[in-house]
Amino acid sequence: MSHPIETIKTEHRNLDRVLEVLEDSVAALAAAGTKPDLDLLYSTLYYIRVFPDKLHHPKEEEYLFKALRRRQPDSAALLDELEKQHAEGARLITELERALTAYDRDYPDGLAVLQEATRTYVDAQREHIGKEEREVLPLARESLNEEDWGDISRAFATNSDPMFGDNLETGFRALFERITRRAEPSGP
Ligand SMILES: [Fe+2]
Ligand SMILES: [Fe+2]
Secondary structure, three states, rough: OOHHHHHHHHHHHHHHHHHHHHHHHHHHOOOOOOOOHHHHHHHHHHHHHHHHHHHHHHHHHHHHHHHHHHHHHHHHHHHHHHHHHHHHHHHHHHHHHHHHHHHHHHOOOHHHHHHHHHHHHHHHHHHHHHHHHHHHHHHHEEEEEEHHHHHHHHHHHHOOOOOOOOOOOOHHHHHHHHHHHOOOOOOO
């Protein structure tokens, strides 16, 4: 089993790949001459709901942050801020879902709001992941003991990612293929 720090970093990288598809898909809407198929965008937002928001961030709070608060009381302000960002992320994804639904309903109106909501969400997530990797993970590596890591490891091992995990759920197939294609080198 990989170390929880590696698991968390992998989950971050996967989220970032999803954010890239989100950015690409929203950027492509401006060039579309007719109403585009929005299924990929809906499944992108749905993935963020069911994996990062439902499992990744809550497990950070419940296990990693909790252990760090115990071992490093000085980290409280940093962890409070990151927990605020988790709550803010949930609010921003709701706004993004609303913007997508409104665009779907009122097409071609609502594109600027959707673009803005996407920018805000993606920037906030990247800033959040960066802060965890720069500040929280190194501090955790220094301060937590074997027993702490055992608990964290068991908690993250039960995260079953519906797209990057062992079983790709049917609803995420198109999004996963898009992510895989994006990673391939393009052209000679
Ligand atoms: Fe987080
Ligand atoms: Fe995280």
